[in-house]
Amino acid sequence: MTTKTITVSVTRFDPERDERPRLQSYDVPFQDDLVVLDALNWIKAHADGSVSYRWSCRMGICGSCGMNVNGEPKLGCSAFLRDYLPGPVVVEPLSNFPLIRDLVIDMSSFMEKLQWVKPWIIREETALGAGEHRQTNAQIDQYRQFSMCINCMLCYSACPVIPVAPDFVGPAAIALARRYDLDSRDQAGQERLRTITGSDAIWDCSFVGECSAVCPKGVDPAQAIQQAKFESTMGMLLPWGGR
Amino acid sequence: MSDPTRRGGAGVGRLDPNGAAARDGMPAASPSAAAPAQGRSASVPRAYPYRQPATWWLRRRGYFLYVVREATALPVAVWIVLFLVEVWRLRGGPSGYRPFTSPLFVGVSVVCLIAALWHSFTFLNLAGLIMRIPLGDRNVSARAIVVGAFAAFTVATIVVGALIVWGGV
Numbered sequence: 001m002t003t004k005t006i007t008v009s010v011t012r013f014d015p016e017r018d019e020r021p022r023l024q025s026y027d028v029p030f031q032d033d034l035v036v037l038d039a040l041n042w043i044k045a046h047a048d049g050s051v052s053y054r055w056s057c058r059m060g061i062c063g064s065c066g067m068n069v070n071g072e073p074k075l076g077c078s079a080f081l082r083d084y085l086p087g088p089v090v091v092e093p094l095s096n097f098p099l100i101r102d103l104v105i106d107m108s109s110f111m112e113k114l115q116w117v118k119p120w121i122i123r124e125e126t127a128l129g130a131g132e133h134r135q136t137n138a139q140i141d142q143y144r145q146f147s148m149c150i151n152c153m154l155c156y157s158a159c160p161v162i163p164v165a166p167d168f169v170g171p172a173a174i175a176l177a178r179r180y181d182l183d184s185r186d187q188a189g190q191e192r193l194r195t196i197t198g199s200d201a202i203w204d205c206s207f208v209g210e211c212s213a214v215c216p217k218g219v220d221p222a223q224a225i226q227q228a229k230f231e232s233t234m235g236m237l238l239p240w241g242g243r
Numbered sequence: 244m245s246d247p248t249r250r251g252g253a254g255v256g257r258l259d260p261n262g263a264a265a266r267d268g269m270p271a272a273s274p275s276a277a278a279p280a281q282g283r284s285a286s287v288p289r290a291y292p293y294r295q296p297a298t299w300w301l302r303r304r305g306y307f308l309y310v311v312r313e314a315t316a317l318p319v320a321v322w323i324v325l326f327l328v329e330v331w332r333l334r335g336g337p338s339g340y341r342p343f344t345s346p347l348f349v350g351v352s353v354v355c356l357i358a359a360l361w362h363s364f365t366f367l368n369l370a371g372l373i374m375r376i377p378l379g380d381r382n383v384s385a386r387a388i389v390v391g392a393f394a395a396f397t398v399a400t401i402v403v404g405a406l407i408v409w410g411g412v
Contacts, residue, residue: 071303106290136380138380141381160299210305210309223372223373227374
């Protein structure tokens with residue numbers, strides 16, 4: 001009995017030997033329940049141990065295995081091979097990032113941008129005995145979807161603004177800024193809003209909207225950015241806007 | 244994850260015949276183009292920079308629709324220039340009123356109208372996404388905002404149209 005296979009073409013790039021990235025194809029045994037990450041793991045275990053890529057949880061939570069699958073930013077652990085039959089499946093690194101090796105991109109720019117928006121709760125210190133910071137369900141609903149971001153960077157790969165404005169802080173970082181701006185426990189809303197309404201932030205976005213289309217967790221960064229633009233504008237126009 | 248480089252492998256993979264660049268539209272890296280990423284020491288292997296191909300807007304339907312949406316501003320700008328020319332002719336009084344009437348102008352106007360309507364449609368459709376209007380401890384729903392925006396647009400169009408047709412404006 002012959003085993004059914006599917007061709008998986010993977011970007012290969014060795015910075016010490018290659019002038020530029022190239023595609024290398026592998027015939028991978030096909031099963032209905034295999035995902036692209038399984039195929040890469042099979043290649044690594046049985047065909048070519050030098051293939052490099054990031055992965056961790058295998059269940060769409062850690063955000064490590066972002067890659068372009070047939071030109072679409074995807075989590076490798078969530079992209080089923082059966083959706084790409086009869087193949088080939090072209091697996092490439094995320095766009096808009098420097099490539100270090102094979103599917104491994106240099107994410108240092110993203111880490112800097114993320115830190116820049118201070119994605120954590122900022123508030124005046126209170127005594128531990130003062131009690132919990134309670135929230136109603138309605139208050140949680142204000143920011144819930146933005147809190148689902150797993151920093152997988154698929155939105156950065158889908159954003160065509162990044163290549164022309166590399167300093168643009170980008171979709172996920174602004175979505176996370178909104179996540180904390182809209183949190184009733186946070187007290188740095190105006191400070192963070194000033195950060196994301198300054199240069200290299202929300203006004204660099206021309207509302208392509210593909211960041212939201214590719215998000216594997218249902219986060220809508222485009223909404224976060226446009227809402228920040230709207231509220232910033234209202235803040236300038238309305239006398240009570242700067243409250 | 245164990246160190247993958249220690250696993251070895253038979254290397255049964257095959258190279259694509261053309262050795263196609265895995266990153267679309269990218270030239271071969273020259274040493275100068277392959278400088279180490281900023282802020283990294285020279286000992287770190289060079290990273291291959293990403294360059295966006297000129298045809299990026301054809302790669303996804305969403306990109307294409309975005310470009311179409313943004314491009315609608317161009318015919319509208321052209322029409323406004325023509326309109327300003329007509330207004331300029333009126334500087335000497337009603338005797339200067341010579342509106343464009345050629346079939347070409349009518350054709351351009353139809354294209355401009357379609358572009359303006361498409362731009363308005365996309366803009367109003369996104370209003371629900373953009374606006375966050377608090378209502379008690381919740382927000383007004385996006386659908387209600389979109390319906391309201393289209394209703395206001397329709398009413399404004401009817402009022403302005405009526406003023407032009409019957410109001411002697």
